[in-house]
Amino acid sequence: MQTFFAAFSANAKTLLIATLLLGSGAFGKAWGQCTTCSYSVVNPSKGITYVLVGGETLTIERNVNFEGTVSIVGNNVRVINLGGITKGGGILVGGNSAVIRNEGEINNSNGVGSGGFLTVASGTTGTVLDNLGTISSQDIKLNAPTTVNNGSAAITNAAWSGYVGNNFTAAITINNFGHWSGEVHNFPGGTLTNSGTWSAYFTPGDGTTIHNSGTWSASDLNYSGGLTINHTGGTWKANLNGGTRLAVNNSGVWTKGFNFPGTGPNSFVNTGTATLDRYLGMGSATTITNSGTMLITQGMSDISANSSLVNSQGALFRVTGQFVNSGTVSNAGAVANTGNFTNSSSGTITGPPSPQRGYFTTGGYSSNAGSFGRGNSRLDFCNGTNPTGFDSQTGSVGPSTTYCSSRPLPVELAAFTAEVVKGQVQLRWATASEQNSAVFIIERSAQGEVFGALREVSAQGNSTAVTVYAADDAQPLSGTSYYRLRQVDRNGAVAFSPVVQVRMAPGMQPVLAYPNPATDRLTLDLTAAAAEPCAVRVLSLAGQVVRTATLPGGSVQEMPLAGLPAGLYLLQVRTAQGSTVQRIEKR
Secondary structure, eight states: OHHHHHTSOHHHHHHHHHHIIIIISOOOSSSSOOTTOEEEEOGGGTTOOEEEOSSOEEEEOTTOEEOSEEEEOSSSOEEEESSEEOBTOEEEEOSSSOEEEESSEEOOTTOTTSBOEEEEOTTOOOEEEEESSEEOOSOEEEOSOEEEEESOSSOOOOEEOOOOBTOBOSOEEEEESSEEOSOEEEEOSEEEEESSEEOSOEEEOTTEEEEESSEEOOSEEEEOSEEEEEEOSSEEOOEEEEOSEEEEEESSEEOOOOBOOSSOOEEEEESSEEEESSOBBOOSSEEEEESSEEEETTOBOOBOTTOEEEEOTTOEEEESSOEEESSEEEESSEEEESSOEEEOTTOEEEOOOTTOOEEEEESSOEEEOSEESOTTOOEEEEETTBTTSOSEEOSEEOTTOEESOSOOOOEEEEEEEEEEETTEEEEEEEEEEESSEEEEEEEEESSSSSOEEEEEEEOOOSBSSOEEEEEEESSOOSEEEEEEEEEEETTOOEEEOOOEEEEEOSSOOOOEEESSSBSSEEEEEOTTSOSSEEEEEEEETTSOEEEEEEEESSSEEEEEOTTOOSEEEEEEEEETTEEEEEEEEEO
16 A cells, blocks of 8 residues: 555645545545544445545444455554454555554454455554454464554453464564464564463564463474573463573473473573473573472483583472583582482582582482582582492592581471272371471382382471371372382472381272363373273263263373363263273362
């Protein structure tokens, strides 16, 4: 439209606008600004082409399904849609500082080219698109920097379900307060702030920044180039894939494991709680800075020669599996791991100055071939099987290093029991007092010798009164099982409870279902079932069937719960071996 108008002289432009105004219903008071002009579109004029030349406001009234075209060729124009922009209708933005406000619906159910379009021309600036209604159009093309607000702090039911595809060709700012489910491919860099619900497939380009304080429920986020994620609250469920640089700043609760890109530089700054559910691949040139709690539940790769870990005073960094350092570790808090501990020849580990001290606790073979606690660093190293030092020591150890010292037991355990109840093992324990306790880890063994972590329960922390804890083993082993508690305090010190044992008669056990309580989906561990179809049903407590599925046995599968009201339900799983029923909770 800009190109079309540019071909006319100033007089011809005025003549054209006047012709449009008188002959076809289009308008524009003059070729310039019109700060007081406002117009309404009602049904008799719903098919007209409107040309807005600057400073005007056009309102598409309620109950109007607009089928014409709004061409914005001037600056500071407002278009307010209270009705619908549907077949044949659309908006072309060719001026600067345009505001498009949708309180109705913009859709094109018949696909691109069928109307319901919005195009922002390249070269324009300052366009703002406020959606307070529903946008399901697949024909949104933003060819210039645009700010998109889906909902607002006060309006959280706005919905954007339109497929955007590759139609963003300039850096875009998206602020989502409502529900965004429309796929966005090749996002060309910019900022996305989500405080609502984001369930869309999203592929951000280089330089994209995501601020999340809402629910990010998309299963995967495939990115290219550099990506920054600032997670301050809410729920993050996406797996991170690809890219060349990654920076994550977490001050909320982070639950997803991932691989840092192989090139970098990468960073993870944690001031909240991060419990990674997948293996952590460290990549290259990666820095982890932890002043909160980081629990690496599925292991991690080596800290490479150009990577580092900074663990602050009072912070806990715990790894299920081995801990290998070939880079730089600065620890003023607690670093604990369950497997072998290795500080290689290129590794440097330091601690804080007096009077502070950093703590390392390992559950496996320990080896130091590098530098541990050099200078005035104050570190304590504790190997559960060798409380007097490293199992292999060929490197250097600083003069202020201690071994398994200055570690008062943080918990006075009063009781620990295990009992079989309705096919599950109920574990109960109580503490008489606690001092800086962090977490209880329930461990299980089939022989009473080699124990594996089963689940974790957060500790009280500090208490002088009796505290009672409870947890269940929903899928116990057949025959005799042995249980113990591994208690970890905030400084990384570890203590073990006495071992208790129970006997489970052979028979069909409930299928492991997690998480419980669940939100939008439930994971079912069917690996113990035969590789045959398993009938799964979700029933109300009154016995009414509310969800069914057929899932293959011999594998781990997901059961969708989206759309079910929050509450308690019964989960019935029928396999070739028999049928089990257990209670689940939907949040």
